[in-house]
Amino acid sequence: EDKVVQSPLSLVVHEGDTVTLNCSYEVTNFRSLLWYKQEKKAPTFLFMLTSSGIEKKSGRLSSILDKKELFSILNITATQTGDSAVYLCAVERGGADGLTFGKGTHLIIQP
């Protein structure tokens, strides 16, 4: 059975800290791994990773994939209160049969 496991499930840090969120997966016919940010209801797309070792970066957020060890990390540097959200990791399999999501990491940034 396909599995996507995120850790930690929740995290509370202070503004300005750097955080690392983890996502490990076991799926057949892996195609890509995606990260989403969910603040209220609608998840918004952050990154899509398909190749090992290539870092994707957007402002203070970055992510990397390790296809040998089957995991990805999402880094957020110099965190701000606006980064408070649930961060979702999802894996896409070949065959386009929908995304398999992890349960998310609930990140709280305290001022």
Added chain:
Amino acid sequence: KAGVTQTPRYLIKTRGQQVTLSCSPISGHRSVSWYQQTPGQGLQFLFEYFSETQRNKGNFPGRFSGRQFSNSRSEMNVSTLELGDSALYLCASSANTATNEKLFFGSGTQLSVL
């Protein structure tokens, strides 16, 4: 460009009833997917429609069904509601059906079954 629109935003039903949720994708997007989100299970894939045809289906009972119209708008129906169907139902659209890159999600319909 308008985003993905889901209606209604909130819905309260009782066990045994049926419900229909609606989703209007971003203009030009032909693929619409539905997901169920609960605190215990997280986000789970229900089904995906493209050009009025169901292309993929997740592991949900037959009480969950959907359809897509010629204008790409989609509806999902849940019959004989159970308490466990209480969830946030999210719709997502995309232009490219070969990959799930950049799925655009709506704000969801929060369904409560009493």
